Amino acid sequence: MERKEIEDKVRDFLIDDLEVDEEKIAPEARLKDDVGIDSLDFVDIVVIVEKNFGFKIKPEEMAGVITLKDFYDYIESKVNK
Numbered sequence: 001m002e003r004k005e006i007e008d009k010v011r012d013f014l015i016d017d018l019e020v021d022e023e024k025i026a027p028e029a030r031l032k033d034d035v036g037i038d039s040l041d042f043v044d045i046v047v048i049v050e051k052n053f054g055f056k057i058k059p060e061e062m063a064g065v066i067t068l069k070d071f072y073d074y075i076e077s078k079v080n081k
């Protein structure tokens with residue numbers, strides 16, 4: 001899967017499912033502080049990622065995921081194994 005496709009899918013579910021303002025979505029945006037992702041949103045993200053990308057997020061693997069770019073990198077590493 002191409003990086004652009006990953007970024008588009010993530011952007012779409014952030015806007016549509018989690019109601020994130022589109023202007024907050026940037027690679028350098030921090031998930032918690034800038035985008036506003038909280039622990040309840042994370043539960044939704046786990047389900048959405050599994051549905052859209054076909055793998056389960058392991059919480060321990062998300063420890064270093066701070067920004068949207070980190071999140072894109074994480075998804076890309078999983079779907080392009």
